[in-house]
Amino acid sequence: MLFSRLQGLRAQRLLLFSLLLLTAWEAGSGQLHYSVPEEAKHGTFVGRIAQDLGLELAELVPRLFRVASKDRGDLLEVNLQNGILFVNSRIDREELCGRSAECSIHLEVIVDRPLQVFHVEVKVKDINDNPPVFKGPEQRIFIPENRQLDSRFPLEGAVDADIGANSLLTYTLSPTDYFSLKVETTEELSKSLSLELRKSLDREETPELQLFLTATDGGKPELEGRIRLQITVLDVNDNAPLFDQAVYRAQLVESTAKGTLVTTLNASDADEGVNGEVVFSFGNDISLDVQEKFKVDSISGEIRVVGDLDYEKTKSYEIQVKAVDKGTPPMSNHCKVLVKVLDINDNAPELAITSLSLPIKENAPLSTVIALIKVSDLDSGVNGQVTCSLTPHVPFKLMSTFKNYYSLVLDSALDRETTADYKVVVTARDGGSPSLWATASVSVEVADVNDNAPAFAQPEYTVFVKENNPPGSHIFTVSAMDVDAQENALVSYSLVERRVGERLLSSYVSVHAESGKVFALQPLDHEELELLQFQVSARDAGVPSLGSNVTLQVFVLDENDNAPTLLPHGTVGAGSSVSELVPRSVGSGHVVTKVRAVDTDSGYNAWLSYELQHAVGSRSPFRVGLYTGEISTTRSLDEVDAARQRLIVLVKDHGEPALTTTVTVLVSLVENSQAPKTSSRALVDATGHEASLVTVNVYLIIAICAVSSLLVLTLLLYTALRCSAMSPGGACAPGKPMLVCSSAVGSWSYSQQRRQRCALERVHPRPTSWPSAPAYPKVLNQQKRDNHP
Structure with a gap:
């Protein structure tokens, strides 16, 4: 016993290892594919997702490696230490996908710095974990004894929640001489089961028969279900209603209004009277969904819509209808009504914006990913084909990365100083007529750089x-x-x-x-x-x-902060007083001497004027030039004029306030005989004046040269600075x-x-x-x- 148990455990491990070796993945269009059997235990290996995506194990945590799923997100998980995708909780394919032929778990793997998104599809493989199930423990069948051979009596089949080979059912009937099992299969409909009468019945001999119908699926190991068939042989009403066709077909758009006629059933009964009156009803195995959507008139056989149809939920309905006469016991027959629902464009696209990478720097390179956008439309065909567009005149564009997945990327250069924020509106529009659309907005903030x-x-x-x-x-x-x-x-x-x-x-x-x-x-x-x-x-x-x-x-502007200064040359020196001899015989306008002064200020502050300070009550025969400083006689000198004249000359600039200086000129009036000799005085004056002129001229030439050089240097410096401040064109x-x-x-x-x-x-x-x-x-x-x- 222990050895056989170890053998079974080893076989299970080999089977699981084989399934893992058969796990296939491929990188096509940016997507990985794995597969995992349903009901796999917690921790079952699915794939080395980090390695397959080309990611280093050390960068999973720093780059915020994460897995998102629009399905149940707790079914699969990634070990961030080794990068392995494993089963986290129980996966039931039937609970996850129902009877859909394809069952996959779609994952989005997102990493940051830089932002990347990968799409992973994990296909859930079906295992044979559901046995065929009949609706009840038994089916009761009433058959009149006078039914002819080869007559058929419909049976309700079993349902297997698995798919593929695991849901392929085969039926067997317990051995009997009276009946054989007939199974009819079409491409559109499920298997139809019926008992075919192979031997005439005699109620007096055999009033009841008990048979067993067994359904076996195609899985390994095989699973089976069984139901008891309780057959009662009737003695009366030996004609059952007969439909004019075995299958009724109808097509309805999903927007069909309530009360719309689907089809009208027609069944006849060869009996007469009450035994020939037929009543229509849905079969006993009709689902609650069909009962909410359709209703059959028991007398007329009209089937009408009583609920809202939705193509996105159910694309077709298979309705079993029963016709029962009013005989005793009643006889019945069955037919099927196949209703196909046609899609209309009644669902607008849906937009989901995820993984925003904001704000974006104004010097970000082109094609920088800003956001991920996922679109979906529940409609099918053209009605479900979605195209996306952006607000015009924005420096962004949409790039399709995978089916119904887009990336919002930078398309042209940004300038925060021109536009600091963009409101980007993404519009998703389907291909229906009329088309439906939806929008989603993203506020993209531009971050400043020092440019x-x-x-x-x-x-x-x-x-x-x-x-x-x-x-x-x-x-x-x-x-x-x-x-x-x-x-x-x-x-x-x-x-x-x-x-x-x-x-x-x-x-x-x-x-x-x-x-x-x-x-x-x-x-x-x-x-x-x-x-x-x-x-x-x-x-x-x-x-x-x-x-x-x-x-x-x-420019430093001049102020009147320097008083006039007397020059130390000429006939008047720089002392406080100067003596001059003037003959009494001179006439009016005779120049006695000249006062010379300078002011180190400039402009108006250096403009000098001269005036005499007269004593009170005195009438001086002299005057001074207002701007020349020349002291001259105003009239001919008289004998009454004092022999010594004291002249005080005030030199004043024009500043605010004005600054002054004074000089005293002592003029002695002498007779002609006492006047100095002209030749001697003239020689002395000429010599002294010439020497003074030479000295002053040298100073003046030096000053003029210095000022001119300073002016030229200032102009050159000014021109150079102006040229350096201009644009690089080279022209000043x-x-x-x-x-x-x-x-x-x-x-x-x-x-x-x-x-x-x-x-x-x-x-x-x-x-x-x-x-x-x-x-x-x-x-x-x-x-x-x-x-x-």
Whole structure:
């Protein structure tokens, strides 16, 4: 006994091993195929799914390897340690697929980073685990004794829940001389069983017969079911109703209204009277579904629709109808009604969007998978053929990856600064007429990358700042915009360090890293530095960081902070007082001497005027030129004029407020005989004046050369900076920088065309008391000639 049990266990293991060896898989159109027998035990090996998909075991967990199924998801499972697909719970093919010829479990295997989806089909193989089953323990058959030989009496067959060879039933009848078993098979209908009378019956001799009908399936091992046939021999009503055809056929669309006539049965009975009256009814083995959908009129034989038909649930109905007469005992006959349900387009497509990979970076490569889309339609044929389309004018497209599976992929480049979010609408439309459609929307957010550098409104700014500004004063604010988002748009500012003369730029100005405010760290001196040109850099916080520069030209405006200074040459020195001898015989307009002074300021602040400070009540015979500084007589000298004249000359600039200096000229009136000799004085004056002129001319030439060199250098530097700020085309086209004049009350702007005028008016504003416009340059030129002989 123990040996036979071990033999059986070994045979079962060999059978299971053989089934596993026959498990076939293939990678076709992105799908794996496996097979597993139903009722397999927990842990039964199905396939090495990780290996077959080309995945490494070490990457299953990091890449979020997971299995999803639209069927029962607990039937199969994957061991993430070894990548083996195994049976997780009991698989009953009959429960899963009913009597469908094909039974498969469809799995979706999804891995991330990058997103991939695989389709796995596990075919469930049928085993012979269901025996044939009859509806009841027995069937009662009433046969009149006068029935002719070869008469047939229908029997109800058995049902096997298995499929294929396991459900192929063969019937055997227990031995008897009176009946033989007839089995009729067609391609469309199930087997029809009947007893054929082979020997005449005699109720008085044999009133009852008890036979057994056995149904055996084609499985290995074979399973069988049995029913008892209880045959009663009748003595009366020896003609059964007869249908005009054995099978009635009808076709109905699934939208057929209730009350629609399916067919009309016609049965006749050769008997007369009550024995010939026929009553129609459904067979005893009719299903509840048929009873809910159809109804037969017992008198007329009309079969009508009483329920809703649905092609997607049931495609055909096989109805057994019985005709029974009213004889005693009643006699009956059977026929079959085959109703085929025709499909109409009554189901819209269904969309399911899964495995979203959002947001997507704006620099994502083309064909990046964004989402997986599954479509389905319960209709069949053309009505179930679904096509998908996208919202027009979006940078995405649909790619068919498998039957009814699509991937939403990137089709063209993205730019978050242009469009930061897309609402993608997927439309699924079937091929019916009229077609039905469904939509699903996906909001695709575009993630920012640092692809835009901060940009200034213009490449160059010109700023005017008054000299002697307080240390730390705000002179300008630079601002750059970055169209990126978050940290990629966070801009910080810094100086582009360089040397200004002997000092670093950072000793003059600084810039606030966050606000972009530019501050003067020390008082600026127009006489020391007229133009301070530098660059400010703006960089974002992206990785890698991007940046750009802007040029600032800071012109230091002059203030009246220097008083006039007397020149130490000429007939009047730089002392507090000067003595001059004037003959009394000179007439009106005689030039006594000339006061010369300069102002280190510029423009209006350096324009000097001269005037005499008269004593109270005195009437001086002298005057001083307003702009020339020449002291001359206003009239002929009289004897009454004092011999010593004290003239105080006030030299004043035109600044606000004006600064002044004074010089005292002592004029002694002498007689002609006391006047110095002309030749001697002239020689001394000529010698001294000539020496003074030589010295002044040398200084003047040096100053002019220095100023000219500085001007040329400034122009060359300005041109080079302008060219470097232009586009890479190589041409230095004139730009349109903004001119910003900074003052105590605020800032204002002028166009590039008015820059020269703005600078001139700020340096040399025209007062109301000045001469007319043509006379102003003449006065300045005259003053330069007077002050610099």
